[in-house]
Amino acid sequence: EAQVTQNPRYLITVTGKKLTVTCSQNMNHEYMSWYRQDPGLGLRQIYYSMNVEVTDKGDVPEGYKVSRKEKRNFPLILESPSPNQTSLYFCASSPGLAGAAAKNIQYFGAGTRLSVL
């Protein structure tokens, strides 16, 4: 079954304690992206990756890091989480430039609810 898997689904942590949210897709997609969802703001892009070792900032990258060492994985790293990073996070993937990019549909993971105390 084609899917994007995020872990963990729920996470409560404290300010300053480094954490990683994992994202894995089994569709051999080139493009992956992270979004955060906040009430009244919709979803906003944090980072994206067009392929292995190719990443770039989205609209709200401050306080986050990503890496893309393997095609299937795109972890989101919070080196020193702060309360304003409490949010619902989504990973998404699509075929990217390897597909019919104009027609690509993004597949979303189930979301990770993060609370930073």
Added chain:
Amino acid sequence: AQTVTQSQPEMSVQEAETVTLSCTYDTSESDYYLFWYKQPPSRQMILVIRQEAYKQQNATENRFSVNFQKAAKSFSLKISDSQLGDAAMYFCAYRSYSNFGNEKLTFGTGTRLTIIP
């Protein structure tokens, strides 16, 4: 930069009736894509319908259809024969036709739809 506006934070409809959710957007581009996503209580992001800006014909998917008015930059979603399972947050989203490989979706703030039995 593109913006997407959903002016109805909440809507309700009687079961089996028809409801229309509004979405307007702002862009200087001529080619782009528009989407409606559904987010039920499970938080999963589910693609409902997609419209390509160069197509004049409005997209339809079973009970879901859109009214795409390119000149007015309007993209409303009509749900016919509403069912209890349609209760969810609905997000309107915009994607540039070509953005140098970044398939970023720009989301509106969402409309919470309640179905009244």
